[in-house]
Amino acid sequence: MTDIRNILQDADPLRHEPPPSEGERDRLRHAAVAAAADATASAASAWFRAPTALMAAIALIIVVFVAFGSQSWPPGGATVQAAVRFEVRLAEDQAASGLHEARVAGSGRTIYLHEEVVVTNADIERSAVVPGSGPARFDIGVRFTAEGARKMREATANHAGRPLAILIDGDVVMAPTLRDPISADALITGDYSRAEAERIVNGISIR
């Protein structure tokens, strides 16, 4: 009887060849990590390549301010308040002391919010409308500031497998289960219309 296993083991190149050198390994590792960094950078630049509609919205805001002059500005030179209030909070699936019950918009799901706010508008460096899951559906890309990224990373480091609540104007618009710690970027996949996504992005950006 022919034993294929013995034949294969005898011919196995791993038994007769030296393993790849550390240099080869490092070369491959470097290429793969560089490709990952490039992919991240490309995705980010695609997010933050200002779309025409966003530029138009910014231009409109400038026009409105010019048209109404100083009457448009808050008295005393106070900071302009964000038109859209953005918050991220940790949440739980089970009720517990100190948590606030909230319903996730559009799903009927109930979650329980932590009191502390992880990040707000002030922690967002930029946001942009991003093509979504369908031809007329849009998501919102958010890039946190360095301080915001640090807060997110620290807050989410030990929260894997539990929900994270994204609140817009006080409503929980989504509460995804956290897979990995979040740091610099997040994508709010809210399945928005373009108008709604632009309203949120423009509102988040003003602070």
Add this chain to the structure above:
Amino acid sequence: MTTTLPIAVPGDQADRLSVLFDTHYDRLYRLARRLAPTADDALDLVQEAFLKAARSPRAVPVGLPGEEAWLVRVLINIRRDQWRKAAVRRRHDQTIGHPSGVDSGQEAALIARATIWRALDLLRPRRRAILVMHELEGLTIPAIASLLGISAVTVRWHLSMGRRDLARALKLPVGESR
């Protein structure tokens, strides 16, 4: 507004790729070397698999078993695409046709091993991978089925056909090995 999709978490993809590479490189190279004609081809296979992971980070499942299965399947698919092109085999033929710098005894052994390895090239990469994982890596049939996302019956069938094809290619008496 509906919120049907989970949040995507880009995080630091370069960091994740580093960990992915360090965790799976050795295992992936061992499989690649047993699927490819030469060590250089094996390194190319491994590099392609990790580049695919780098370009599609969200396609890579989170967690060791999922990552490994994804990488192994990608690697086999890349090898399958290469296998379909005759260029790889031609290069291999040239390589084994010119052993140099060895004495006659070493040369005979080298040619014998190369002949067996060339015969393996006749097997479709997935069948070859199954044979290699079972006979050389010692994986059980259920473990291979889980890794490749196919049924145990299919694995068993590929094993049987692989052994038969290899025995025929080597003009050996056909017999079953365990």
